[in-house]
Amino acid sequence: EAGVAQSPRYKIIEKRQSVAFWCNPISGHATLYWYQQILGQGPKLLIQFQNNGVVDDSQLPKDRFSAERLKGVDSTLKIQPAKLEDSAVYLCASTPFGAHSYEQYFGPGTRLTVT
Amino acid sequence: GENVEQHPSTLSVQEGDSAVIKCTYSDSASNYFPWYKQELGKRPQLIIDIRSNVGEKKDQRIAVTLNKTAKHFSLHITETQPEDSAVYFCAASIGYKLSFGAGTTVTVRA
Numbered sequence: 001e002a003g004v005a006q007s008p009r010y011k012i013i014e015k016r017q018s019v020a021f022w023c024n025p026i027s028g029h030a031t032l033y034w035y036q037q038i039l040g041q042g043p044k045l046l047i048q049f050q051n052n053g054v055v056d057d058s059q060l061p062k063d064r065f066s067a068e069r070l071k072g073v074d075s076t077l078k079i080q081p082a083k084l085e086d087s088a089v090y091l092c093a094s095t096p097f098g099a100h101s102y103e104q105y106f107g108p109g110t111r112l113t114v115t
Numbered sequence: 116g117e118n119v120e121q122h123p124s125t126l127s128v129q130e131g132d133s134a135v136i137k138c139t140y141s142d143s144a145s146n147y148f149p150w151y152k153q154e155l156g157k158r159p160q161l162i163i164d165i166r167s168n169v170g171e172k173k174d175q176r177i178a179v180t181l182n183k184t185a186k187h188f189s190l191h192i193t194e195t196q197p198e199d200s201a202v203y204f205c206a207a208s209i210g211y212k213l214s215f216g217a218g219t220t221v222t223v224r225a
Contacts, residue, residue, distance in 0.1 A: 031211055040217075041217055041218070042204050042206075042218050043159065045212065048211065056212060102147045102211060103164065108157070
């Protein structure tokens with residue numbers, strides 16, 4: 001089966017600019033996650049979707065970050081305006097809801113550099 | 116929320132020796148404990164996981180143990196090989212929400 005797809009793979013922007021990331025989960029996976037992974041740290045959950053509804057966005061900096069998952073498939077994560085501390089890899093992951101396994105399948109990530 | 120601590124942050128082992136990574140978690144309601152391996156520039160990949168109703172699980176050279184009373188779990192890699200060099204992350208979850216440790220960089224010396 002095809003894996004989780006993300007684009008772009010790399011992005012360099014200046015602070016105060018806007019940026020958007022795209023994720024296409026594995027077909028049929030109802031649950032989708034966005035993580036932020038700062039260099040040298042573990043992934044930190046930003047937002048979790050169940051189909052097109054938000055399950056958990058408690059760690060999403062809502063003053064600058066937004067995410068949506070229209071039609072319950074693809075998702076976009078936006079940062080506006082970006083800050084230097086937003087430099088990180090943004091990982092998307094998906095899980096088939098209701099499956100006997102909680103395994104999350106990760107995409108290759110988008111490496112964001114804010115200068 | 117859940118807090119996961121992971122030790123050590125770096126680990127260097129001689130090829131063929133064993134490697135052990137330890138994690139502790141704070142929320143006794145956590146019921147799923149996966150371990151992910153992340154090679155440089157690549158996506159995290161699940162290598163083994165364990166549920167709270169199991170004390171130990173093994174898959175070839177990799178094993179995980181869980182002590183619910185002490186709220187800690189460990190990854191054991193035996194007969195290490197150069198391809199085991201990577202960053203390893205533990206995680207704990209209640210249902211689908213994962214909280215990750217900070218990672219352990221494992222280097223296997225030839």
